[in-house]
Amino acid sequence: MKRASTICPYCGTGCNIYLTSKNGRVTGVYPSQHNDINSAKLCVKGWNIPEFIAHADRLKKPLIRKNGKLAECEWEEALDFTAQRLLNIKTKYSPDTIAIIGSARCTNEELYLTQKFARAVIGTNNVDHCARICHAPTVTGLIASLGSGGMTNPIEDIKNAKTILLIGGNPFEAHPIIAGHMIDAVDNKTELIVADPRRTRLCDFAQMHLPLRPGSDLALINAMAKVIVDEDLVDKAFIKNHTEKYEEFKESLKNFSLEEAQSITGIAKEEIIAAARKYATCKPSSIIYTLGITEHYTGTANVRALANLTLLTGNIGKPGTGINPLRGQNNVQGGCDMGVAPFILPGYAPIASLCENKSDMEAIKKHEAVCRVPFSLQEGLMTPQMIESALNGDIKAMWVMGEDLLTTEANANKTQKAFESLDFLAVSDLFLTPTAQMADVVFPACSFAEKEGTFTNTERRVQRINKAIEPLGESKSDLEIITLLSLKMNYIMKYNNCEEVFEEMKSLTPQYAGITYNELESQRGIQWPCLQEGSKGTPILHSKGIARGKGEFCFSEYIEPKETPDEQFPFYLSTGRILFHYNCGSMSGRTTRLAREFSENFVMIHPADARRLGIEEHDEVVVSTRRGEITVRAKITDETAPGLLWMPINFYKSRTNLLTNDAMDEKSGVSEVKVCAAAIKRSKK
Ligand code: SF4
Numbered sequence: 001m002k003r004a005s006t007i008c009p010y011c012g013t014g015c016n017i018y019l020t021s022k023n024g025r026v027t028g029v030y031p032s033q034h035n036d037i038n039s040a041k042l043c044v045k046g047w048n049i050p051e052f053i054a055h056a057d058r059l060k061k062p063l064i065r066k067n068g069k070l071a072e073c074e075w076e077e078a079l080d081f082t083a084q085r086l087l088n089i090k091t092k093y094s095p096d097t098i099a100i101i102g103s104a105r106c107t108n109e110e111l112y113l114t115q116k117f118a119r120a121v122i123g124t125n126n127v128d129h130c131a132r133i134c135h136a137p138t139v140t141g142l143i144a145s146l147g148s149g150g151m152t153n154p155i156e157d158i159k160n161a162k163t164i165l166l167i168g169g170n171p172f173e174a175h176p177i178i179a180g181h182m183i184d185a186v187d188n189k190t191e192l193i194v195a196d197p198r199r200t201r202l203c204d205f206a207q208m209h210l211p212l213r214p215g216s217d218l219a220l221i222n223a224m225a226k227v228i229v230d231e232d233l234v235d236k237a238f239i240k241n242h243t244e245k246y247e248e249f250k251e252s253l254k255n256f257s258l259e260e261a262q263s264i265t266g267i268a269k270e271e272i273i274a275a276a277r278k279y280a281t282c283k284p285s286s287i288i289y290t291l292g293i294t295e296h297y298t299g300t301a302n303v304r305a306l307a308n309l310t311l312l313t314g315n316i317g318k319p320g321t322g323i324n325p326l327r328g329q330n331n332v333q334g335g336c337d338m339g340v341a342p343f344i345l346p347g348y349a350p351i352a353s354l355c356e357n358k359s360d361m362e363a364i365k366k367h368e369a370v371c372r373v374p375f376s377l378q379e380g381l382m383t384p385q386m387i388e389s390a391l392n393g394d395i396k397a398m399w400v401m402g403e404d405l406l407t408t409e410a411n412a413n414k415t416q417k418a419f420e421s422l423d424f425l426a427v428s429d430l431f432l433t434p435t436a437q438m439a440d441v442v443f444p445a446c447s448f449a450e451k452e453g454t455f456t457n458t459e460r461r462v463q464r465i466n467k468a469i470e471p472l473g474e475s476k477s478d479l480e481i482i483t484l485l486s487l488k489m490n491y492i493m494k495y496n497n498c499e500e501v502f503e504e505m506k507s508l509t510p511q512y513a514g515i516t517y518n519e520l521e522s523q524r525g526i527q528w529p530c531l532q533e534g535s536k537g538t539p540i541l542h543s544k545g546i547a548r549g550k551g552e553f554c555f556s557e558y559i560e561p562k563e564t565p566d567e568q569f570p571f572y573l574s575t576g577r578i579l580f581h582y583n584c585g586s587m588s589g590r591t592t593r594l595a596r597e598f599s600e601n602f603v604m605i606h607p608a609d610a611r612r613l614g615i616e617e618h619d620e621v622v623v624s625t626r627r628g629e630i631t632v633r634a635k636i637t638d639e640t641a642p643g644l645l646w647m648p649i650n651f652y653k654s655r656t657n658l659l660t661n662d663a664m665d666e667k668s669g670v671s672e673v674k675v676c677a678a679a680i681k682r683s684k685k
Contacts (some may be wrong), residue, residue, distance in 0.1 A: 001027070004468035007455050008410045009105060009448040009583045010045045012327030013037060013155070013177045014457025016524065017046060019449055020196040025451050026050040026468055035081040036156040036473065037457070043176035045582055048594055052447075052587040057431050059444035060473020070432075070442060075474065075484075082399075082441050083488035085424045086122065087249030095123035096378060098482035099386040099395050102129040102340040103402025103428075103478070107453025109501040110478040111331070112346055112509075113339035113493065114401065115499065117262035117482050118380075120371035121491045125351060125380025126395070129335040130328075131401055133410070137294040137670035139336050141303030143281060143348065145311075147548025147643075149336065150460045152541040154527065155181055160320030161286035163191045165279050167306070168217060168674075172201035173325045173579040175290075175458075182288070191282055191600040195220060196292060196605075197574060199639050208275055211641055214572045214675040215561035215639075216265040218298050220272065221305040222558060223261035224517045226253040227276035228312050234280075237423045238314030244550040249308065264558060277502050280313045291328070291576070291589050301556035311551040313364020317542035327458040328581060330448075333472040334456035335457065337511065348511035350374065351377065351563035364579050368506055375490075382669030383409065384662060390418035397424040401478055402445060404413030404433035407584035407652045409628050410671035411662035428481055431586045434652055441482050446471035451479070453498045456528070462515055492675025541628035559675070562663035563677040565643065569625060571609075573645045573678035575660060581650035589652065601632045601654035604646040605680065620683035623647070628658040631683050645678055 005061035008015040016032035029049045031042045038046075062078035063070040086099050089097055100122070102114035111129070122582060131139065139149035146152075158164070158181040171179035183205055186192050195217070204207045212220050228234060229250055239246050255424065258269040265272070270411040279285045287310065293302045306323055315321040327333045339346040349363030359377055368375050381389055387409065389395040390668040397417075409415045417424055419438045427439040436442045450471040456462045471477065476484075479501065483493040495501050500519050506512040514535045519526060527535035565571055580597040581588040588594045603623050615621055617635045623645060632647070632654060641647045647656045661676035 001374050002464045002468070003389055005032070006448065006465040006468065007463050008046045008049065009330050009475065011175055011195045012176050012330055014330065014333060014455060014461060014463055015042055015046055015177055015212060017042065019048070021468045024458050024469050025054045030183045031373060036154065038177045041180065042578060044589060045594065048591045051591045054448050055590045057590060058472055058475070059432060059442065060475060062444060063442040065440045066561035067410060072437070074570040074613045078441050078443060079488050080486055082426050083485060085440070086397060087489055090122060090421060093396055095376065096120050096126060097394065098394040099122055099126040099381060101383065101398065101400040101403055101405065102127065104130045104264070104332035104334060104335045105402050106331065106446070107498065108331065108334040108338055108450065108462070109453045109498045109505065110482065111335050111340050112501060113479060113482045113611065115346065116371060117486060118491070119367070119375050120373050121486050121489050123376055125376055125378060126386060127340055127380060127384045128386065129340040130572055131332050131334070131336050131341070132601050132669050133408055133671060133673070134291055134328045134332065135294055135325055136670045137299030137303045137665055140668040141309060142323065142680050145304050145307035145552055145554060146542060146546055147346065148541055150541060151317070151326070151335065152316060152543070153324055154459045157319055157441070157540070158286065159180055159185045159188060161190050161284055161287040162320065163193065163278050163282040164619045165193045165195070165285065165287045165532065166202060167287065167289045168193040169288055169290035169326060170196065170200045170576060171203070171288070171561040174577040176579060178326060178449065191278055192268060193278060197644055203499045207272070208278070210267050210271060210275060212265040212267055214574050214644060215296060216558070217293055217296070217320060218305055219261050219264040219558040219629060221302065221309065221497065222253070222555070223254065223258055223272045223306050224276040224279065225305070225312060226258065227273050228280045228309070230251055234312045234560050235314030239311065240646055242546050242551055243311045243553060245553045247368070249553035249555050255557070256613055260571050269329055281311065283313065283315060284318055285313065285315045286320060286324060288324045288326065290326045292674060295663055295670055295672065297562050297663050297666040297672045298556065298559055299670045304554045305497050305556065307421065307551070308553055310576050311553060316542065316551070317546070319540065322540070325541055330457070331388045331455040333458055333460060334454070337456055337509065338505070339501060342382055345508070346505060348509055351375070351379070370504060370508060384664050384669055387415055387418040390421050393421065393489070396422060397471070398422060399426040404435045404584040404586060404652060406438070407436040407655050408649070409658060410657055410660040410673045412655050412657040414662060428478060429586070430589070433584065433586050444473065445481065446475040446477050449588045451477040452477070460518060461525040462512065462528060464517065464520045488547050497601040526656065532602060561675045563626070563675070568675035569679045571643055571645045571680060573625060573647065573654050573659060573676050574674055575647050575649050578648045581648065583650065585650040585652050588650065601630070601656065602635045602646065603632050603650040604640040606640050606642045607636050608636060608643065610634065613682070615682055615685060622683050623680050625659040625677055625678045630654055630656070630658055645680060
């Protein structure tokens, strides 16, 4: 029996685990006993990791499309074919007709090479990853307000907060170990305010639940800011020394009343006042949020509005405070840090103007020197723009690594049509996902258990992963696939091991500059920024002053969601995650104990609505929106509010994203998957 120390491949909490293995198979998993994240604990997904690794559906040989069907082939043939197609398209059209999607389940080293492949081998900034469908507004919004896009305080610091404002997040289902930290804090007298349209499980532990109307977050947060300013609950010294544009912001708050906020949000103004007072006076106060804030047409404005609250009250840069976005996939923080985005390089150096900055020419020159080629300064396309461009013929080829865009992108029918329009689609994955089924070439990638490298969790902690078993079948790591394909395209990426990739990456990524593999092992991870070797990293951001110099107040007026209920579609539809499944479900859906809890998609409906429509528990119902319809089972529960339907996004066999709205937040590119208008009726079957 062997034992490897590694990191859970599911959510961004980054729980420390050991995998045991025997004869090339992972036989078990258990949590590390002593660490700041999950000492001796795992959630149900973590405990059930081993099964998907060796699942019979794992791809073990490359596939290539012949006569319309995917058939097994040798690696040489798959790589030669892909290289030839990409080179032909690049030459015939231009590098900017090719787009690359990286995976938030890849290591930092692989993600660094993903963007290097796009920029140095293809010659385009058309590179993106799944942050576009989750926390892109966090990166854009927090960088603009504070100068850094990461979670400000560590997970273990949650216990130091006297008040927690949890808004647009359901950690009980999506980040269970972090929910445990919050419940421990409440046990120690922390006051918890939950703002969520649904009565989520943490409401049972909260002092206040604000069941706001879907998509009205901005009105609620602005109203809280107004109360804090009007009642003079602000931290005057902090505002004077550490912020700018306060007077403009204060003026903007005069343009609406609490009565208006009440009518928009559905929350009584007395409740809004009480929540604002608690956040501003029962300090230190921490804000924790997830996709209920970001996945909106106003996602970036929502994030900046939350940053305003921290700046008004000085709840930042100290223990128990901060603005804390919980990242979804295990290495989505790393994906952002590594510059797998169309307008930033590793370390967030801007390559174009979307972050309201100019290109950082010094950083670009450094990358060009290491990569030995000039970089394009043309801003690349974000994922929804790639989809749009594929539809209109401007994108001809895509390589999608480890993501199932057909399940995870809003308005899935549109994504499907976009893939059908491509001249060439390559996919790397563990399984033949709906996206892989559309590919011309499929590369069998290996799982986290079969590779070395680093992941960066939601609290910016860079952690080592170690190989437990050799790659199954002929599967290869994404690092190997990228370097082999580069070679076929006449660009040499030569590394003897992944530590050499890490060393190259950190020479170009200031936040990682002081991190070494040795230190990562001995310190159980390091939180960036870690600017020089020997530093212990930075558990709390902005503790020595706001990263951008001064925090910038920014007022955005409330705008209602792109779709609201009407006669034809009389319900709000919102979406999210469930405890037993993860992302597109390709791994959790192939795990018996997880699948038996929830084996199929469902829709939550309030008992009063169900009664009115003659729907009974477990009935087959048709849920429809302007983009499509699906048939699922009804789950009748007062967890959801009257007039609100709620569906999970985790089932690739019944895709909720066939229904969701791809209306895009222009600043960040995120789609408004959290709210659209929908109808529901009993199925005739
Ligand atoms: Fe894995 Fe997240 Fe569960 Fe921890 S909380 S065991 S990281 S899924």
